[in-house]
Amino acid sequence: xxxxxxxxxxxxxxxxxxxxxxxxxxxxxxxxxxxxxxxxxxxxxxxxxxxxxxxxxxxxxxxxxxxxxxxxxxxxxxxxxxxxxxxxxxxxxxxxxxxxxxxxxxxxxxxxxxxxxxxxxxxxxxxxxxxxxxxxxxxxxxxxxxxxxxxx
Numbered sequence: 056x057x058x059x060x061x062x063x064x065x066x067x068x069x070x071x072x073x074x075x076x077x078x079x080x081x082x083x084x085x086x087x088x089x090x091x092x093x094x095x096x097x098x099x100x101x102x103x104x105x106x107x108x109x110x111x112x113x114x115x116x117x118x119x120x121x122x123x124x125x126x127x128x129x130x131x132x133x134x135x136x137x138x139x140x141x142x143x144x145x146x147x148x149x150x151x152x153x154x155x156x157x158x159x160x161x162x163x164x165x166x167x168x169x170x171x172x173x174x175x176x177x178x179x180x181x182x183x184x185x186x187x188x189x190x191x192x193x194x195x196x197x198x199x200x201x202x203x204x205x206x207x
Contacts, residue, residue, distance in 0.1 A: 093134040
């Protein structure tokens, strides 16, 4: 039986990094955001310009999904569903929106200052909230995940 491109990519990752064959992929992460195409996001990840992602804690709670865990591995796909990288979570923290620092926000790799990041993030959270069912508040909790590329 022929392996799917994702399975082949995963197996190549395991072999080339001498990982245990029991290591599992926790899933895939979509890196789309307003004003940035998937291709731009992937380029930022592969170059190391993007090493963090912020998501609403409320979405996890509403959907009943478990929070990501430090050490988990995720596969990154391009918009044609080709695997491009495997990232590993370095840290997962809950932080209120209004306590995000520029050092944290700059790891997102998309904005030139904290005010720009906050404005775009608030707009994204308001849109997400209108779909998922929560209201944006300045002190709402975010899941702040840092990661590194471990295979590309």
